[in-house]
Amino acid sequence: MNTLYRRPAAFALNDPNVVLTEADREASAEIIPLTQEHDIEVSAAPIARVRSRNRFGWATVFWSALGALIALAIGLAITQLVEDLYARSQALGWLGLLLAATAALALCAILMREIRALVRLSAIDELRDRASATIVSDQRTDGLAVARELLHLTRNTPLLARARKVLASHVDDIIDGADMVRLAERGLMAPLDQEAKRLVSAAAKRVSIVTAVSPRALLDMVFVLVTAFGLMRRLAYLYGGRPGTLGLIRLMRLCVAHLTVTGGLAIGDGMAQQILGHGVVAKLSTRLGEGVLNGLLTARLGLAAMEVTRPLPFVALPQPTINDLAADLLRLRAPKTSDDDQ
Amino acid sequence: MNDPISQIIEQALMGARALLEFGSHLVNPTVRLGVTGMSDAGKTVFITALVHGLLHGGRFPVFDAMASGRVSEARLAPQPDDAVPRFDYENHLRALAARRWPESTRRISELRLVIEYQSQRGAMRTLTLDIVDYPGEWLLDLPLLEMNYEQWSAESLLLSRQPPRTALATHWHDHLKALDPLGAEDEQAALTATALFVDYLKSCRDQRYAMSMLPPGHFLMPGELAGSPALTFAPLDVPHHGAAPEGSLWAMMRRRYESYKRIVVKPFFHEHFARLDRQIVLVDVLSAFNAGPEALLDLERALASILACFNSGRKSLFSAMFSPRIDRILFAATKADHLHRSSHDRLEAILRRLTESSLQRAQIAGGTVDVIALAAIRATREATIRDGHGQLPAILGTPVAGEIVGRETFDGQTEVAMFPGDLPDNPEVLFKDLDAFRGLTMASAQDADFRFLRLLPPALQIGQSDERSFPHIRLDRALQFLIGDRLQ
Numbered sequence: 001m002n003t004l005y006r007r008p009a010a011f012a013l014n015d016p017n018v019v020l021t022e023a024d025r026e027a028s029a030e031i032i033p034l035t036q037e038h039d040i041e042v043s044a045a046p047i048a049r050v051r052s053r054n055r056f057g058w059a060t061v062f063w064s065a066l067g068a069l070i071a072l073a074i075g076l077a078i079t080q081l082v083e084d085l086y087a088r089s090q091a092l093g094w095l096g097l098l099l100a101a102t103a104a105l106a107l108c109a110i111l112m113r114e115i116r117a118l119v120r121l122s123a124i125d126e127l128r129d130r131a132s133a134t135i136v137s138d139q140r141t142d143g144l145a146v147a148r149e150l151l152h153l154t155r156n157t158p159l160l161a162r163a164r165k166v167l168a169s170h171v172d173d174i175i176d177g178a179d180m181v182r183l184a185e186r187g188l189m190a191p192l193d194q195e196a197k198r199l200v201s202a203a204a205k206r207v208s209i210v211t212a213v214s215p216r217a218l219l220d221m222v223f224v225l226v227t228a229f230g231l232m233r234r235l236a237y238l239y240g241g242r243p244g245t246l247g248l249i250r251l252m253r254l255c256v257a258h259l260t261v262t263g264g265l266a267i268g269d270g271m272a273q274q275i276l277g278h279g280v281v282a283k284l285s286t287r288l289g290e291g292v293l294n295g296l297l298t299a300r301l302g303l304a305a306m307e308v309t310r311p312l313p314f315v316a317l318p319q320p321t322i323n324d325l326a327a328d329l330l331r332l333r334a335p336k337t338s339d340d341d342q
Numbered sequence: 343m344n345d346p347i348s349q350i351i352e353q354a355l356m357g358a359r360a361l362l363e364f365g366s367h368l369v370n371p372t373v374r375l376g377v378t379g380m381s382d383a384g385k386t387v388f389i390t391a392l393v394h395g396l397l398h399g400g401r402f403p404v405f406d407a408m409a410s411g412r413v414s415e416a417r418l419a420p421q422p423d424d425a426v427p428r429f430d431y432e433n434h435l436r437a438l439a440a441r442r443w444p445e446s447t448r449r450i451s452e453l454r455l456v457i458e459y460q461s462q463r464g465a466m467r468t469l470t471l472d473i474v475d476y477p478g479e480w481l482l483d484l485p486l487l488e489m490n491y492e493q494w495s496a497e498s499l500l501l502s503r504q505p506p507r508t509a510l511a512t513h514w515h516d517h518l519k520a521l522d523p524l525g526a527e528d529e530q531a532a533l534t535a536t537a538l539f540v541d542y543l544k545s546c547r548d549q550r551y552a553m554s555m556l557p558p559g560h561f562l563m564p565g566e567l568a569g570s571p572a573l574t575f576a577p578l579d580v581p582h583h584g585a586a587p588e589g590s591l592w593a594m595m596r597r598r599y600e601s602y603k604r605i606v607v608k609p610f611f612h613e614h615f616a617r618l619d620r621q622i623v624l625v626d627v628l629s630a631f632n633a634g635p636e637a638l639l640d641l642e643r644a645l646a647s648i649l650a651c652f653n654s655g656r657k658s659l660f661s662a663m664f665s666p667r668i669d670r671i672l673f674a675a676t677k678a679d680h681l682h683r684s685s686h687d688r689l690e691a692i693l694r695r696l697t698e699s700s701l702q703r704a705q706i707a708g709g710t711v712d713v714i715a716l717a718a719i720r721a722t723r724e725a726t727i728r729d730g731h732g733q734l735p736a737i738l739g740t741p742v743a744g745e746i747v748g749r750e751t752f753d754g755q756t757e758v759a760m761f762p763g764d765l766p767d768n769p770e771v772l773f774k775d776l777d778a779f780r781g782l783t784m785a786s787a788q789d790a791d792f793r794f795l796r797l798l799p800p801a802l803q804i805g806q807s808d809e810r811s812f813p814h815i816r817l818d819r820a821l822q823f824l825i826g827d828r829l830q
Contacts, residue, residue, distance in 0.1 A: 007791075
């Protein structure tokens with residue numbers, strides 16, 4: 001073993017080769033040799049992700065080709081328009097060109113923003129995957145990376161100023177991977193979870209009230225849709241994502257997919273009582289029943305959105321359930337509904 | 343011992359006590375935490391640091407109840423057991439403040455802590471934590487309860503004839519040859535034999551050899567029974583089966599061995615060990631590295647023997663008594679601060695390997711067992727050293743006077759940077775054979791593959807408001823594992 005391993009040795013502190021690992025100089029000075037399994041672990045998650053996205057399909061080809069055609073058509077139409085304008089008057093032509101250029105510029109900016117938002121969202125997804133992997137592997141370097149990234153992600157959240165400071169002070173401590181992830185979750189996610197729960201329950205309440213009092217079914221459908229998107233957007237902002245329109249659509253898709261997957265399971269945990277309860281309420285008043293049901297559905301959607309937008313999995317903290325929110329929803333609505341019915 | 347009626351009475355008493363305690367625990371929840379380990383493993387330091395941290399709201403980010411602010415207060419309470427000495431927390435703390443390591447554990451002691459906390463749901467609760475500190479050597483006595491004198495003699499002799507022990511046991515072996523087990527009983531012969539036997543045990547424990555498997559434990563830590571006949575016996579070269587003639591040396595030794603079990607081992611067992619709820623076993627793996635592969639193998643044997651106490655299967659008498667009690671056992675490799683953090687996982691892997699076979703049995707039996715590398719008080723800082731080939735992960739600390747690395751001898755004043763040697767990625771390398779690595783047993787301090795020096799405690803101003811606890815490594819994780827679930 002002598003050939004493989006380094007010999008013990010001692011050095012005086014004034015030896016120029018001795019470099020202190022100061023607490024505040026942290027990462028740069030600290031050498032943590034990456035062991036092999038570590039390398040594999042880190043690269044494993046992104047690979048799985050990329051593979052799932054790289055599926056080749058004729059549908060993709062069709063949509064891309066169609067999209068390109070439409071883009072060409074629009075380009076042609078605009079060129080045509082500008083040419084027509086020039087034919088009519090020089091000044092109008094310039095104005096048209098200017099407007100077209102401005103529009104193109106704005107489109108570029110919007111596209112950039114959307115892309116950045118999407119990248120950010122996928123970074124959050126990846127962070128969540130890595131956190132889950134770290135809980136299992138308990139690798140210290142991974143845990144540290146997750147904590148650092150989380151600190152970076154939430155650097156603009158004013159709610160967390162103190163929590164960030166506390167967590168940052170523990171980054172240099174010797175804490176194992178899984179413990180570090182739990183620590184980060186308890187510190188940074190707890191206040192956000194509270195806020196998220198409040199947002200979800202407020203949205204659910206709004207939806208159920210509007211459904212109960214709105215004169216037209218179409219109106220409440222529009223309202224539910226708008227509220228759902230608004231809720232999702234606010235949750236994403238809360239947890240550090242900045243979804244644009246595309247990002248929001250993607251989140252909604254994930255969310256609905258999530259609901260269809262977990263929906264079956266969820267019926268066991270409380271949904272049955274909710275629906276039975278809804279039946280009782282519906283006996284009292286149809287509209288009130290619809291209101292409660294819509295509220296509950298919004299709450300479910302909100303909880304799914306929480307899971308999709310949260311950068312860490314629920315490990316150290318309990319995951320909020322529909323029961324937590326439903327109690328809130330029914331209790332606070334009671335006095336108002338009695339007014340409505342009279 | 344083998345008398346069925348006394349067995350039944352014993353079990354009935356144990357049952358009655360357990361029932362009584364169960365009742366009182368409903369009103370006043372109590373956890374009895376056993377802290378043990380071979381001498382020099384760091385039991386006293388562990389308890390002192392733990393109590394200090396709890397009392398002063400130390401920096402325990404991983405200890406959930408404390409980190410989330412649910413623990414409102416922890417305080418010392420009067421020691422509950424009148425027959426057991428109190429753990430001398432205040433003196434040990436003073437020693438640490440003066441940069442001395444506290445005196446080591448020589449006997450059992452106990453300390454009671456009351457933790458006031460708020461449960462997750464918001465109710466105010468208290469948890470009484472009784473910390474019981476006892477030498478790990480005593481655990482090695484428990485297997486004696488199932489052995490008779492002849493079996494024990496044969497086993498001890500076999501062990502003492504293996505290298506490197508055989509060299510240490512020469513004097514005793516010489517004396518043994520001259521003894522006639524069948525001869526008339528002779529107090530002087532017994533005294534000499536015992537003295538030589540104890541000398542042999544003591545030299546095995548020297549840091550050059552760092553042997554762990556050294557029963558009977560009370561020979562090394564006699565306490566108030568020192569010199570009494572129950573502690574004056576030694577193994578004899580006698581056949582496995584066979585009756586000792588009346589009045590012979592053999593008969594005398596056998597009688598005393600039985601008294602040892604009756605007077606020393608069993609009371610400890612009933613009064614203390616059987617009443618524990620949680621147990622942490624501190625293991626000084628690093629000193630075995632210093633000594634050599636023999637010490638590591640010996641440590642493995644000792645740990646297997648200790649684990650067998652916790653979990654000696656359903657069929658034996660003893661398991662029936664304590665199988666319902668200890669439900670969490672933590673094996674902790676202490677002095678992790680002597681290694682750079684990049685090596686902690688390897689240290690943990692090695693301890694896991696040491697306890698592996700026994701761990702599997704314990705996990706099947708329903709108890710939760712975990713293995714961590716910790717330092718109750720962190721005496722070092724970290725650094726990197728540039729050398730010709732790259733960077734060495736090193737630690738900074740002040741070695742005690744007289745320690746040697748390479749060609750240097752330290753004076754106990756200067757702080758130095760040390761690289762203690764690389765732990766292997768794969769623990770199996772170390773257990774391959776007796777030439778796996780060189781330790782102090784076979785080589786000089788210059789040639790050893792690992793050098794973990796004894797270091798002075800960190801210089802701290804204890805009691806200052808900004809320094810609320812000792813620096814530590816994973817003490818909070820140990821706490822979370824041991825009592826975290828009782829503070830939900």
